[in-house]
Amino acid sequence: MKTTREISVISETYKYLPMLSAAIFISAAMVAPVILQNQNHIRTFSLIFSSIVLEAFPMMLLGAAVGGIIESFVSKEHIGRLLPKRYPWLSIFIAAGMGTLFPVCECAIVPVVKRLTGKGLPVGAAVAYLLGGPIVNPVVAMSTALAYRSDYTVVALRLGLGYLIAAGAGLFISRIFMNKSALIVDAYHDERHAGHTSHINIQQSSSGNSNSVPQSIFIAEKMPDLNCTHAGHCCCHDHENTESSVIKKLISSLSHAADDFFSVAHFLVIGAFIAALAQTYIDRKIFLEFSSHLGASSIMMIALAVLLNLCSESDAFIAASFKGLMPPSAQIAFLLTGPMLDLKLLLMYRNLFRKRAIIILSSFILVIIFTISIIIQIITGDHLLL
Amino acid sequence: MKKLSLPYEGWLRTAVLILWTIELLALLNGDKYTSFLRPEFGIMLGAGVLFLSGFVICGFFHIGSSRPISLNSVIRSLIIILPLVYIHNTDSAGLDRFAFSNRSTGLPVVSTGNQADSPDQTAPDPEYAYNSNSGECRPTEENTEENRDKTGDKELTIKDLYENPDKYAGEKVTVIGMVASDKELEEEFGESARFLFRFVITCCAADATPLSIVMPDSSRFKAEDDEWVSATGTFEIITRQQESIPMLKETVIKEIKTPSSPYLY
Numbered sequence: 001m002k003t004t005r006e007i008s009v010i011s012e013t014y015k016y017l018p019m020l021s022a023a024i025f026i027s028a029a030m031v032a033p034v035i036l037q038n039q040n041h042i043r044t045f046s047l048i049f050s051s052i053v054l055e056a057f058p059m060m061l062l063g064a065a066v067g068g069i070i071e072s073f074v075s076k077e078h079i080g081r082l083l084p085k086r087y088p089w090l091s092i093f094i095a096a097g098m099g100t101l102f103p104v105c106e107c108a109i110v111p112v113v114k115r116l117t118g119k120g121l122p123v124g125a126a127v128a129y130l131l132g133g134p135i136v137n138p139v140v141a142m143s144t145a146l147a148y149r150s151d152y153t154v155v156a157l158r159l160g161l162g163y164l165i166a167a168g169a170g171l172f173i174s175r176i177f178m179n180k181s182a183l184i185v186d187a188y189h190d191e192r193h194a195g196h197t198s199h200i201n202i203q204q205s206s207s208g209n210s211n212s213v214p215q216s217i218f219i220a221e222k223m224p225d226l227n228c229t230h231a232g233h234c235c236c237h238d239h240e241n242t243e244s245s246v247i248k249k250l251i252s253s254l255s256h257a258a259d260d261f262f263s264v265a266h267f268l269v270i271g272a273f274i275a276a277l278a279q280t281y282i283d284r285k286i287f288l289e290f291s292s293h294l295g296a297s298s299i300m301m302i303a304l305a306v307l308l309n310l311c312s313e314s315d316a317f318i319a320a321s322f323k324g325l326m327p328p329s330a331q332i333a334f335l336l337t338g339p340m341l342d343l344k345l346l347l348m349y350r351n352l353f354r355k356r357a358i359i360i361l362s363s364f365i366l367v368i369i370f371t372i373s374i375i376i377q378i379i380t381g382d383h384l385l386l
Numbered sequence: 387m388k389k390l391s392l393p394y395e396g397w398l399r400t401a402v403l404i405l406w407t408i409e410l411l412a413l414l415n416g417d418k419y420t421s422f423l424r425p426e427f428g429i430m431l432g433a434g435v436l437f438l439s440g441f442v443i444c445g446f447f448h449i450g451s452s453r454p455i456s457l458n459s460v461i462r463s464l465i466i467i468l469p470l471v472y473i474h475n476t477d478s479a480g481l482d483r484f485a486f487s488n489r490s491t492g493l494p495v496v497s498t499g500n501q502a503d504s505p506d507q508t509a510p511d512p513e514y515a516y517n518s519n520s521g522e523c524r525p526t527e528e529n530t531e532e533n534r535d536k537t538g539d540k541e542l543t544i545k546d547l548y549e550n551p552d553k554y555a556g557e558k559v560t561v562i563g564m565v566a567s568d569k570e571l572e573e574e575f576g577e578s579a580r581f582l583f584r585f586v587i588t589c590c591a592a593d594a595t596p597l598s599i600v601m602p603d604s605s606r607f608k609a610e611d612d613e614w615v616s617a618t619g620t621f622e623i624i625t626r627q628q629e630s631i632p633m634l635k636e637t638v639i640k641e642i643k644t645p646s647s648p649y650l651y
Contacts, residue, residue, distance in 0.1 A: 019458075029468055046473075050472045143588070255444050255448055318593055
């Protein structure tokens with residue numbers, strides 16, 4: 001039987017295990033391309049990994065910049081005025097189609113949605129825009145039409161079904177998380193407000209009132225221990241109320257944008273790394289082995305979409321390359337899955353949603369897409385219009 | 387006892403941003419980024435440089451107000467700069483046979499019949515890709531100075547053959563690509579059969595799709611896998627199991643340097 005001391009040693013070891021694993025992984029990942037640079041597969045992996053990151057980075061920077069602008073220039077009242085009050089569920093259906101006006105790729109959308117939820121956008125509408133924005137937009141419509149040689153049935157199916165899935169997911173999540181929060185942003189804001197309260201308590205304590213917060217945690221000149229880098233003041237309230245200068249707001253938005261970048265960038269890199277491994281080492285012919293089985297082809301194409309981490313503007317060409325090899329229902333499943341759920345998105349969602357919400361949302365998306373593709377395959381067989 | 391003061395996390399973050407800014411600038415210099423991305427993405431990388439510069443400047447002003455450095459922030463920063471190691475490790479040759487064999491889904495297939503009614507008028511004429519009299523690649527009378535694009539002579543590519551197979555069927559053409567051997571190909575067409583392939587990308591190398599033509603008789607030339615060659619031969623389309631397979635017959639091969647842009651777009 002372990003003693004208390006042994007138990008505490010073991011628990012301390014487990015506490016540092018993730019960091020130790022991360023350190024070992026990073027060291028190996030940095031050394032491998034230098035030592036093994038003559039190997040074909042390492043060269044291919046390097047190229048694909050670098051490509052995914054280089055394509056996504058500017059988009060993510062753009063998303064972070066937009067998120068920073070939202071944080072500094074858009075108030076909760078602004079968002080509140082835009083949302084329909086009589087039928088709150090209508091905001092979900094509007095948000096799912098907002099990509100037509102504000103097209104954005106999946107790399108950029110996470111920091112934007114994070115800031116919007118901080119400004120009071122309901123979680124259902126946030127989910128709807130998160131899923132619908134990268135797929136229901138004119139750029140994706142054009143690239144899909146081009147890939148499928150102006151076969152507008154595919155375009156209509158992709159955009160229409162994408163819209164319905166996004167709206168459905170928004171309704172589902174808002175229903176499931178009616179009393180509890182799906183977002184980690186709320187926890188983030190709770191900590192900020194706790195910090196703000198503590199500031200007040202410290203001020204009160206200096207005048208002789210009691211407070212329960214140790215003074216060492218908060219120093220008037222420094223920030224609370226959160227992702228906040230503004231000098232000299234707490235950042236838990238809307239900036240537009242305290243900073244009237246446009247220049248100051250712009251500087252503030254840049255600072256917020258940098259925070260968002262650093263909170264999301266490492267997830268992108270990890271997701272791109274895993275995707276590059278899948279792209280390098282998985283032979284796509286394997287996916288063809290199951291093309292004749294009902295449902296198996298859809299599962300294979302959904303898995304491929306999750307693993308490949310392609311942007312929604314280019315994945316239509318990959319799907320089209322499977323014409324004649326995979327049934328059309330499986331191609332539709334691929335076209336729907338990628339923009340909503342791939343490896344890097346799954347990791348980036350960790351910056352926005354609680355773990356339970358990510359699991360529920362991912363399961364919902366996968367089950368719905370699989371069901372839709374089975375229905376399409378049953379209704380039309382393999383002889384679809386594609 | 388005075389607590390050890392750790393450096394601010396702001397220094398680490400600013401260093402990471404500076405490294406990435408320098409890297410993007412280096413990639414934009416001389417269009418090195420085209421090894422990874424489509425040329426048009428240079429604009430996005432330029433915008434990325436602007437954003438990063440703004441973050442760096444803003445970061446300098448806020449370094450003193452950031453929290454002390456932590457192991458978590460160090461690990462996170464190392465992960466963010468990890469791609470820089472791989473970008474430097476990559477040469478400009480592009481994807482090779484290894485990627486080709488993983489991404490190809492069997493024998494190449496072209497769509498025929500559709501192009502007969504509406505041939506692509508902008509596709510290069512076969513005559514000015516290859517001159518059968520002189521045996522050289524020379525422009526025809528139509529390909530005057532006014533008709534040439536900014537990069538010089540128009541080049542017939544594997545993509546043109548895929549998009550307009552009926553136009554080039556039966557013609558002598560010259561295209562460039564890489565050579566690849568394949569067991570399935572050898573079983574179908576004989577031991578000396580080889581692929582001539584090139585990758586088409588939409589956005590980046592991650593979505594690269596291989597386009598290939600079968601060269602059924604490589605015994606007439608010596609070419610190793612992954613070699614860049616200029617292949618001249620008669621373009622034909624044969625039917626196997628109700629599919630149209632593009633082929634280059636009586637091929638003459640000439641080894642060439644890796645082109646400045648290994649991909650087609």
